[in-house]
Amino acid sequence: MTRETFRTLTALRHTVRSIALGHRLPADDRARLVLSLSEVAAPVLGGGRPVTLLSGRETDEDGAHRLMLALRLPQQSVGADVVPDRLPLRARTRSDGTVVWDLPLPPTGAHGHPVPTIGQQASRSAAAQSSEADIALLEEELRAALARADALADEHRMLKHELAETNSGVLALYVQLEERDEQLRTAHGRTLRALEDALRPRPLHVDGLELAVHYAPASDEAPTGGDLYDWFTLPDGTVHITVVDALGHGITSTRTALTVTHAVRTLALEGHPLESIVARTDSVLAPFDQSVMATLLLARLNLADGQLTLANGSHPPALLAHGDGTASYLEVRGRGIGFPMPGSDRVLTATMEPDDVLLLYTDGLTESRRDPCEGEARLKEALCRHRARPTEQIPGLLAEDLLSDVLHQDDTLAIAVRRTGA
Structure with a gap:
């Protein structure tokens, strides 16, 4: 050493x-x-x-x-x-x-x-x-270092290339999966919408009456919801319309809304008076499913004289637009299905003149900004502005006006009813 x-x-x-x-x-x-x-x-x-x-x-x-x-x-x-x-x-x-x-x-x-x-x-x-030998040694070491650096650079380039190819493959796979997922979501949504449309009532053709509907789910991923309607003609010629808003979103709420509309239709066709149907519907459904909770609005229109009767169970009030350009809410108090002491407190009676437009809707139309009072004022002003339009355009125009600035996404249903007087 x-x-x-x-x-x-x-x-x-x-x-x-x-x-x-x-x-x-x-x-x-x-x-x-x-x-x-x-x-x-x-x-x-x-x-x-x-x-x-x-x-x-x-x-x-x-x-x-x-x-x-x-x-x-x-x-x-x-x-x-x-x-x-x-x-x-x-x-x-x-x-x-x-x-x-x-x-x-x-x-x-x-x-x-x-x-x-x-x-x-x-x-x-x-x-x-300072000798040439020393310089030669330095050059040799430098060449070795440069050779090693070049080898590392080549290895780095190869790894980058392999990583780029891997990333490209992963990206392509991700795009394929995303496209397939989108196709599945679209097909799923189409199936559910087709199923829900099949469960809705057929168009009602009655002389002296025009009906139009707008429906939009809370989101495209849940194309069904708890907003549902039903209409039919009673044996005496009176037109009955039911609007239901079941608690929640998706298929479960759709099932609840269907259960309620079917129960109402059965009781109405059996001849039960309008003022009792809300309470009777609750008493019929409660023994089978105590989780059912829904608001509903019932309307009956006699086309011969324009008499309109309404019963309510915790639902937003109907809105009636007149030919003179004014509109008014038809307020009826009551409690819905699954609520304490369900039933309509009374039956409200009004008259629809020829060319009057009645609007029945769910709270998704007026509570998009979380302020029902503001929503009702905007809805009233919009209906007066669009009342003279063709009936089939009115629900869509109202939804476009009121849902232009949405803070609270919800299912939306609007039905326009016009008495033509023909």
Whole structure:
């Protein structure tokens, strides 16, 4: 084991390079070794303090030869802060702060090649600092470093290419899955809308009456909802219309609304008076399903004399627009299906003159801004503005006006009823 003390970084580098060359270390290892020792020693030498280099060749149990280089630093030196594992060539640190490098020697360096001592290497280095041989060594190490950098760059480009291909494949798969998901959602929505349309009543053709409907679900992903209607003609020629708003959204609320409309139709065709139907519907359904909860509005119109009767169960009031350009809400108090003490408090009677328009709707039309009073005022003004339009256009125009700025998305139903007088 030989040692020598250095006070300049140049002398240390040349000595380390000569030792590495004398032991036939590859150019890449020589460059990493010189850089590593320089990184550890530079802060100490820059502060004016010397470092000691120890070198020697060792043989392990298997007979393999190794080169050992140790850099001994002064106590409490800055170079001791260097992390050996993060150096260009890994090292280990002894308890006294000495940084040690162990390098396996190539087989050709183990026989027949005398290895100079540190003193010889130092003098040789000092004499050859500007020699062509030294420049050749530097060029060789630089070429090795550049070759390694090029190899890493090629590997990096290949990895980027593979990553780009992988990302492209993942993106294509994602697009395919998204398209398939969209197709499934569309088909699912179409099926549900077709099913719901099949459950709605057929168009009612009665002389002296025009009917039009607008319905929109709360979202395209749940194309069915709890807003439902039913209309039919009673044996005496009176037209009966039911509007139901069941609690919730989706298929469950649709089932509830269907249950209520079917119960109302059965009771109405059996001849029960209008004022009793809301309460009777609740009493009929409660034993079978106590979770049913819905508001409803019942309207009957005698086309011969225009007499209109209304019963209500917690539902928004009907709105009647007159030929003189005015409109009024037909208020009837009551409690809906599933509410405490269900039933309509009374039956309201009014007269529809020829060309009057009656609007029946659900709260999704007036509560889109969470203020029912404002919604009712806007609805009244909109109906007066559109009353003279063709009946089939009125519900859609009202929905367009009132739902232009929606804060609370909900199912929406609007039915326009015009008495033509024909």
